[in-house]
Amino acid sequence: PEPTMKLQDRYAVDFIVETLMGEESGTITLCALGPLTNIALALIREPRIAPRIKEIVLMGGGFFEGGNVTPTAEFNIYVDPQAADVVFKSGIPIVMMPLDVTHKALTTAKRTQTFRALGTKVGTATAEMLEFFERFDEEKYGTDGGPLHDPCVIAYLLKPDLFKGRNCNVSVETASELTMGMTVIDWWGVTKRPKNAMVMRDIDHDGFFALLVERLGRL
Structure with missing residues (x-):
């Protein structure tokens, strides 16, 4: 259908x-489904918004899953690692849905x-x-179906107990020619860098798809 909201x-x-x-x-949650450019620019333009988020x-x-654009970098971070670096250093509470969790949400x-x-x-x-896009992911990953990445963000807000992870330090590589855009996650706590994100690693995939079916069934 044609959009109801004008550009x-x-x-x-x-x-x-x-x-x-x-x-x-403290009443607004930002849901980022793409590169973090606009959020980083907003934080730079008006630093006072950080404690309000x-x-x-x-x-x-x-x-653990590596990257999907380079061996170490996922698309959303890779295309603007400097913006991601600003966001992860902002001190704002962050919940991160990496490939490690979205690759377990397969559209069989x-x-x-x-x-x-x-x-x-x-x-x-x-x-x-789903049938259209999953053909490419099945060939790429050798799985039954492709991963559903972005819906994990909203599913977490609706039903957070579907996901499990841990608080970690996440640093973004912005200088290396080899690993540009890599999210370096201190999963085992081997550094003294402060924990700045709840990094999800596991998902109740059956519960996740049951939630999707139930909510889409309302439309």
């Missing part, structure tokens, strides 16, 4: 700053059929989109 005239960074400064402190829940990075053929079985326009459209 906005406002600059995204201005919108972020004005919204956070205009609302009560309740938390940032983001999809990005990887550690059975799960895709469950969406189609809803018998609705939304269910059919979802199944068709």
Whole structure:
């Protein structure tokens, strides 16, 4: 369907700053599904927004799974590692959904059929989109189905007990030619760097897809 909202005239960074400064402190969570450029620019433009943000829940990075653009870097971080560095150093509470967790949320053929079985326009459209994109991921990763990355962010906000992880220090490589954009996660606590993110590693994948089916079934 055609979008119901017109293209906005406002600059995204201005919108972020004005919204956070205009609302009560600690009431807004930022959900980042792509590169962190706009959030970093907002923090640089108006540092006072940092303590006003309740938390940032983001999809990005990887550690045990490596990267999906380079051997060590995931796309959202790789395309603007400097922005990611600003965000992870901001002191804002961060929940990170890396490839380590999203690669466990696989759209198997059975799960895709469950969406189609809803018998609705939304269910059919979802199944068709998944069948289209998962062909490339199946070939790349050799799995039954492809990973669902971005929905993990919203699923966490709706039902956080679907995920398990630990507080770690996450540093972003911004200088290396070999590992540019790598999220260096101190999973085992071998450094004295302060913990700055809750890094998720495990997901109740059956519960995750049950939540997706239930919510999409309402539309």
